[in-house]
Amino acid sequence: MSSGGSPPLSTSPAAERNKQPIADVLARVLPPAGLVLEIASGTGQHAEHFARAFPSLTWQPSEPDAEALAPLTERVRRAALPNLRAPLELDVHEPPLLRSTVAAVICINMIHIAPWWACAALLLHAERWLAPGAPLVLYGPFKRGGKHTAPSNAAFDAQLRARDPEWGVRDLDDVVALARRHSLELAEVVAMPANNFSVVLRRQ
Numbered sequence: 001m002s003s004g005g006s007p008p009l010s011t012s013p014a015a016e017r018n019k020q021p022i023a024d025v026l027a028r029v030l031p032p033a034g035l036v037l038e039i040a041s042g043t044g045q046h047a048e049h050f051a052r053a054f055p056s057l058t059w060q061p062s063e064p065d066a067e068a069l070a071p072l073t074e075r076v077r078r079a080a081l082p083n084l085r086a087p088l089e090l091d092v093h094e095p096p097l098l099r100s101t102v103a104a105v106i107c108i109n110m111i112h113i114a115p116w117w118a119c120a121a122l123l124l125h126a127e128r129w130l131a132p133g134a135p136l137v138l139y140g141p142f143k144r145g146g147k148h149t150a151p152s153n154a155a156f157d158a159q160l161r162a163r164d165p166e167w168g169v170r171d172l173d174d175v176v177a178l179a180r181r182h183s184l185e186l187a188e189v190v191a192m193p194a195n196n197f198s199v200v201l202r203r204q
């Protein structure tokens with residue numbers, strides 16, 4: 001929401017489209033209260049939307065990138081929500097220490113737009129961050145059984161790999177197998193609009 005006279009906040013059309021469908025999944029899988037850590041918050045549209053939608057949860061957005069952190073911080077400042085914290089500078093490869101476990105971790109559209117090691121690092125740290133039973137929710141496109149689930153995802157994957165050979169749409173089986181090694185068990189896979197999935201893993 002813009003406040004009079006301030007420059008407009010940068011927005012992602014995809015985040016605008018997917019924020020409510022993701023919120024519908026979160027409404028079922030998140031605990032009623034506690035701290036939710038969002039990895040790779042980007043513009044902060046999700047953090048703001050979810051903080052408004054779930055006032056009994058506290059939202060902690062984060063970003064690794066100083067350039068993205070400034071507009072994210074500005075969005076959070078303008079939102080002025082009591083349950084939306086100032087963003088953390090957080091790269092999954094070298095995250096800051098958290099003072100306590102968290103009630104949930106969410107990560108939207110990151111693991112395919114980063115090398116596989118970013119997904120591995122996320123799973124490694126999620127094991128430490130999450131309280132027993134707490135969910136890690138991933139959102140994005142995934143291959144299933146080694147195959148793309150739609151031609152548009154195959155085309156998107158090719159675009160990503162052309163931009164960086166280490167990027168690419170992940171196979172859900174690979175993610176789930178590695179997650180299991182970090183005490184995270186697959187709880188639910190929800191088909192989402194535009195050939196995406198919400199993937200719910202729970203800390204054992």
Ligand SMILES: C[S@@+](CC[C@H](N)C(=O)[O-])C[C@H]1O[C@@H](n2cnc3c(N)ncnc32)[C@H](O)[C@@H]1O
Pocket residue numbers: 012015039040041042043063064065068090091092093107108109110113114118
């Ligand atoms: C496509 S954007 C998605 C942003 C936002 N979640 C959304 O859906 O609009 C990918 C995000 O992944 C973040 N990212 C990339 N590598 C990362 C890392 N190693 N640790 C944390 N975030 C990372 C980028 O800074 C960027 O914000």
